[in-house]
Amino acid sequence: MERTFIPVATLGDLDERGRAVVDVGGIRVALVRVDGRLHALEDTCPHRGGPLSEGDLAGPLLHCPLHAWPFDVRTGQCPE
Structure with missing residues (x-):
């Protein structure tokens, strides 16, 4: 899989939890900082449509x- 970086926000856009939600081509994307690294995944849970950016983070x-x-x-994947 080729990785492409699209500038969508600055570090200043992250909230106190290290999160932000941005629109990328009509898709809500959650930005999440974990251990000093930024990660991006679709903000909508595929099961019930919940906003992942509002969920609890454990590691x-x-x-x-x-x-x-x-x-x-x-990875954006559900490990279970």
Whole structure:
């Protein structure tokens, strides 16, 4: 998979938790800082449509606020 970087925000756009939500080509993308690195993943949970950016973060796992499914911010995948 080719990685492409698209400038969508500055570090100053992140909130106190190190998060921001941006629009990239009509898709809501959550930006999440974990251990000093920024990660981007689609902000919408594929199961129930919850906003992942509002979920709890445990290490690299961001949990959907609707049903707690975890998503790895490094890959965007659900490890379960």
